[in-house]
Amino acid sequence: MDNLPTNQSINRDVGVAALFIAALRRDLMLSLRRKSELVNPLIFFLMVITLFPLGVSPEPGFLAQLAPGVLWVSALLATLLSMDSLFRSDFDDGSLEQLLLSPQPLFIVVLAKIAAHWMMTGLALTLVAPLIGVMLFLPSEGMPGLMLSLLLGTPTLSLVGAIGAALTVGLRKGGVLISLLVLPLYIPVLIFGTGAVQAAVTGLPIGGYLALLGALLALGITLAPLAVAAALRISVSG
Amino acid sequence: MAKAEKKWLPRWFYQLASPRWCYQICGKLLPGFSLVTLVLLLGGTLWALLFAPADYQQGNSFRIIYLHVPSAILAQSCYMLMAVAGAIGLIWKMKVADMVAKSCAPIGASLAVLALLTGAIWGKPTWGSWWVWDARLTSMLILFFLYLGVMALNSAIESESTAAQSTAVLALVGLVNIPIIKYSVEWWNTLHQPATFKLTEKPAMPAEMWMPLLVMVIGFYTFFAVALMLRLRNEILRRERRSGWVKELLLVK
Amino acid sequence: MSEVLLRVEKLFCERDDRVLFDGLSFSVDSGEIVQIEGANGSGKTTLLRILSGLSRNYEGDIFWREEPVEQARDRYCRELLYFGHQPGVKALLSAEENLRWYCALSPSLDPSRIRAALAEVGLSGFEDVPCHTLSAGQHRRVSLARLYLSDAPLWILDEPFTAIDKRGVAAKEALIGRHIARGGSVILTTHQDLQGSGAVRRINLDKQMEPNG
């Protein structure tokens, strides 16, 4: 009978980059195979936007003024809506336990999962946003500001939302709670995001806003996965 | 590693870690703190209402500052204490720190409500409406939301230790966010209503005005200590209900 | 050649106002099977979750190769295979994709043996079928295939034989026997009696909690 290989001889560690890519691929594959989850946030986004002209006024000038805020608030809510599922299925089927028991850095896997989530929600929202901007009579000068601010802002939303998702993953009724936890934390992104769109509409430089959104994103990328990893360990432990 | 670290910390740190010691010391401190609180708050209020001069612009409605500012300061300090206590509980697995963090949340939330209400009332004679999206008031509102989130999470999780740890993580995330929120809200405020009249940003307050304010702030801090100790004692009893000393304590009565 | 792998000292855990175990001490040597017994709700799963490092709601000390497990966390994770209540199999991924992911997560699993392992658990031909078309028992078998890939010395198995037929159980027992023979050790819970796997040490959580027992 062959003996167990000693610890030193087990040398199959995949590198950090390979691990990140493997985790990203796995999560993208999972969401692509479940089409409904992919389109649900987009449909929600579209529906909420439709409510505003119906509820407030269809008058173009008025809507154009409202558009930056409405677009950003809807994008924020759509992201929030999809957040709960980030770790939920992994928790339910036991893959989360296996993930926590891995000697590989949890930080990397968490970051990959969030990146995959963002590609399926934030990035998709960014891509359809100009279309919806047109429906709300957002002036065409505002479009670059809208796209760029969403591109920089939505990853931060996913990162912060993931903290809420990790904290509530062990709870049956996590859905509403997650919004309570996360919405106040979304406020800075909302302020700078709408600020960028409004500045772009009025022809002011938007570099400052984008820089701030970028700074928030950088902070989020470095700190949020740590908080998520800690929160996951706590939630699974309980 | 944990054991090696322990030697570096002062002795009182470990005594604090003992719920029993903490319960007893709180019991000893409470009467003194209560007395000081009573004197400070009563004296401060009388000073503020009777002797402090009226503001030349706002008249007597200015006297609301003596409640608004201390409660706003306390609401923020309380959040900080909650997050720090939570972090200590997370790192050193110190039960008492968890209990302090849990006891902080309702007190802080109530003080945030007081700051919001007094701010709103103050806004009526100053701006002519009950609510104005002033930067300070808006930040305070968001702080209140953060408190609500912490309390909601804490009550949603059944296991006490898991609840304490999860809440601590959330409070720490909130603590990192508070400066960002404050900064962004201030930016947003100047963007939308430039150079409006600010409630509490006065150039130089004369001594007759800020002295009672100082008394009130200190009074609120001691009041907070009293309220915290009351809640902490309850929490210690509840969490330690199966330990021998609690049983003895309750059987004696 | 037997060496102490895992040592547990004065483990205490309570849940929902109930003490599950108090002062529980034991050690697991290499080449040893330890079976955790007890009635339902006696804390078997909780104990396994604590031993694996998933749950940290306990008091007491756990040592891995005589090093406190908190410090040896990285080494311990490398040398541990945990099979939990939920199989940890993604329904939307195929069996092979599931196993490839686990190989990326833990270096003690050998990806070159995936096909062979799936054949061993009777799933050859199902490698690239999405797992949601498989039955619950097959799900567990996908997860159990990890045992055939594993070079980890310590296996912690929570009810590994549920939803598996007799022949499958015999094969798993043979596998455990081989693992023991090459110097590995196993901690498991099961309702079945282990047969032919040599010496099995039993730890009964019910007896442990009897007064003065």
Added chain:
Amino acid sequence: MSFNSFSEFLSMGGHGLYVWLSYALGLIVILANLVLPLQAGKRLKQSLARRIHREAKRS
């Protein structure tokens, strides 16, 4: 003393409603923070004592 008479003190130069409302709210919040934990503590001690007696009887 900034006021000459008690009625002047009450009216607060026309801002009486706001000032007194604020101070009333302040009083309520402060008292609530003291009374509620005291009550809760009392109830907690009673229920814990009952429980201990129950357990003592049973064993």
